[in-house]
Amino acid sequence: VRGVGALAARVGVRRGLSAALASLALWILSLDALRPFGQLRALASGAETLLFLPPRERFLHCGGFRFDRGFGLALLRLDAELPADAEATLELAPNLKSDIVNFYRFRAAYALAPRNVHVVHADLAGGRYRLAGGAPGRSEKPVP
Amino acid sequence: VTQRTIACALGVLALAGVASCALVALGRSDWGNDYVGIWGLKAQAIERSGRLDAVFAVDRPGDFSHPEYPLLWPVVLAVLRGLAGDGRDLVAPLLFPILCGIASLLAFRATRAGLAARALAAATVALLPFYRVAHLSGYAEGLLVVWLLAAVGEIDALERSAWSRVRLAAFLSAAAATKQEGLLAAAAAIGVLLVAGRLRAGVTAAAGVGLLSVAPWQVLRALHPSPHRDFALGALDPGNLAVALGVVFTEGVLPNAALFLCAAGVLAAAPAVVRRRAGVLLAVGLFVAAILAGFLFTLHPPRYHVAYSFARWGFVATACLVPLVAEAVDEASRSRPAAARTGVG
Numbered sequence: 001v002r003g004v005g006a007l008a009a010r011v012g013v014r015r016g017l018s019a020a021l022a023s024l025a026l027w028i029l030s031l032d033a034l035r036p037f038g039q040l041r042a043l044a045s046g047a048e049t050l051l052f053l054p055p056r057e058r059f060l061h062c063g064g065f066r067f068d069r070g071f072g073l074a075l076l077r078l079d080a081e082l083p084a085d086a087e088a089t090l091e092l093a094p095n096l097k098s099d100i101v102n103f104y105r106f107r108a109a110y111a112l113a114p115r116n117v118h119v120v121h122a123d124l125a126g127g128r129y130r131l132a133g134g135a136p137g138r139s140e141k142p143v144p
Numbered sequence: 145v146t147q148r149t150i151a152c153a154l155g156v157l158a159l160a161g162v163a164s165c166a167l168v169a170l171g172r173s174d175w176g177n178d179y180v181g182i183w184g185l186k187a188q189a190i191e192r193s194g195r196l197d198a199v200f201a202v203d204r205p206g207d208f209s210h211p212e213y214p215l216l217w218p219v220v221l222a223v224l225r226g227l228a229g230d231g232r233d234l235v236a237p238l239l240f241p242i243l244c245g246i247a248s249l250l251a252f253r254a255t256r257a258g259l260a261a262r263a264l265a266a267a268t269v270a271l272l273p274f275y276r277v278a279h280l281s282g283y284a285e286g287l288l289v290v291w292l293l294a295a296v297g298e299i300d301a302l303e304r305s306a307w308s309r310v311r312l313a314a315f316l317s318a319a320a321a322t323k324q325e326g327l328l329a330a331a332a333a334i335g336v337l338l339v340a341g342r343l344r345a346g347v348t349a350a351a352g353v354g355l356l357s358v359a360p361w362q363v364l365r366a367l368h369p370s371p372h373r374d375f376a377l378g379a380l381d382p383g384n385l386a387v388a389l390g391v392v393f394t395e396g397v398l399p400n401a402a403l404f405l406c407a408a409g410v411l412a413a414a415p416a417v418v419r420r421r422a423g424v425l426l427a428v429g430l431f432v433a434a435i436l437a438g439f440l441f442t443l444h445p446p447r448y449h450v451a452y453s454f455a456r457w458g459f460v461a462t463a464c465l466v467p468l469v470a471e472a473v474d475e476a477s478r479s480r481p482a483a484a485r486t487g488v489g
Contacts, residue, residue: 021156106181106208114189114198 147260154263158248161270166241169281170234179236179282181208187221191232197368206372214361216321217284236282243286244275247293247463254297255467256420261474265467269293272466274459284323285456289463291319292329296424296464302337302345309345313352320357325435325457327358329464332430336423374449375441384446388439391450396458407469414472421468428464432457 108117175184186209189198196215203209224239225232252266274280295315301308316333319326330353337346397404411418418425435457442449 020153021160102208103177106177106185106203109202109209110180110185110188113185113202114193114195116201116204 147258150260151263154260154267157267158263158270161267161275162241162245162248165244165270165275166238168276168278169237169240171278175236175282176279179279182210182213183217183221183284184236184282185209186215186218187225190215190218190222191225197364200368200370204370206370210374211368211370211372212365213284213323214321214327214357216318217287217323220287221282237278240275240281240286243290244270247286247289250290250293250297251463251466251470254293255470256300257471257474261470264473265470268466268470269463272459272463274455277455280456283456285325285460288319288322288326288329289460291315291322291326292460292464293467295319295333296467299424302342309348310352312345313349314356316349317352317356320353321361325431325460327353328434329427329431329460330357332427332434335430336427340423374443375438376443377441379441379443381440381446384439384442385436387446388436388450391447392436392454392458395451396454407465410469410472410476414475417468417472417475421471424464424468428461431464432461 105117109115185202186199189202190196192198196219199209199215199218200211203211206212221235221239224235228235248266248270251269252262255262255265274285280286292315295312298308298312298315302312316326316330320330330349334346334350334353337343337349439446439450
């Protein structure tokens with residue numbers, strides 16, 4: 001501590017502290033302050049819809065298809081419609097990779113908790129998805 | 145320059161650490177997979193159903209929700225989400241800086257040294273990289289470190305205070321109820337206490353962990369069996385240890401080599417602290433060894449499993465060592481004659 005003190009005295013404590021605080025402030029600004037407060041924005045617009053896709057991307061590309069936020073919105077609607085002990089079925093195109101299926105699966109489980117969510121691979125033209133008890137979701141044409 | 149001036153500067157750094165943690169957590173709206181698939185999912189299930197066993201219904205096959213994980217963190221999240229109403233999705237990111245601040249204060253409390261060294265421990269914990277990764281904001285390690293730093297803060301008073309022994313048992317029980325790594329840490333701490341002859345403290349802690357955390361959770365688990373496993377005895381592969389050590393070295397030790405060398409050098413220059421804190425050092429070593437040994441039995445690709453988890457259990461071990469390193473800085477910075485006069489060293 002004495003050595004640190006001597007060094008600080010040599011550099012000039014006030015000047016050193018000011019420089020350190022200014023550097024810290026710049027670092028914080030560079031990290032976050034210029035970034036919109038995503039959580040607050042998410043809260044205002046219904047946060048769960050944002051769980052399904054990265055916040056600044058409209059589409060998620062997976063398994064040769066791209067899905068839009070309609071997927072999350074469909075889940076939100078079902079959240080109110082399905083009884084708490086209902087079993088939800090998530091139908092996904094069979095060509096999705098297993099990690100993508102898992103990605104959808106636990107996000108569906110999060111939105112629909114405490115319901116159990118089954119995943120069914122169905123031969124759905126165009127890669128549609130559907131939840132039991134709800135209207136079919138919307139997806140776009142396969143991306144070449 | 146007085147100790148108080150240095151402590152004030154370090155206090156400002158600690159506050160800056162907590163503030164930047166809040167900015168990082170609130171500045172992003174994407175959740176980590178473990179939050180959506182495990183902790184937040186279970187919190188949501190408990191909150192919406194009002195039942196603890198709802199956590200087993202959301203993922204009956206146990207494919208992604210880790211039904212074997214204990215429930216203290218989802219229960220905390222569920223209670224706070226229920227209280228927060230429309231703001232429920234802000235609970236996890238708001239808790240992150242709060243837990244960072246509490247951990248920082250507990251590191252201050254756990255450090256047995258001068259004011260500046262205690263402030264150094266507080267600032268170091270608040271500035272650990274874990275608290276600046278947004279998607280970790282809903283993960284259980286933030287709470288786990290709070291319990292473990294609280295436990296480290298009790299070590300010195302165990303022999304003279306029965307309440308300290310009770311508090312240690314409560315903190316270790318809470319750690320074991322937060323995550324399996326907490327149970328490993330509690331087991332390591334209890335083992336060291338018993339070997340060191342601190343029988344009353346060791347037995348009290350073992351009774352607390354067994355009766356308050358392990359037994360109730362195992363009963364609930366037995367009622368809701370799940371086939372999910374991350375580890376199995378039959379999966380033993382000694383080669384996994386080399387893989388684990390390789391990942392830890394290349395992804396953990398090498399990028400932070402300067403910090404590790406500094407910490408090791410400071411500890412080497414502070415033999416009194418090493419002697420006084422040998423029990424904590426040994427417990428942290430056992431904790432890390434137990435985690436590495438666990439990878440011998442992993443059912444996942446070992447490189448993936450170690451790389452995916454290292455930042456978190458490494459953070460837990462590092463945070464528990466911070467008070468010791470701060471004490472060592474305090475000792476090493478004093479001249480030996482002065483240390484001898486004050487009875488330190």
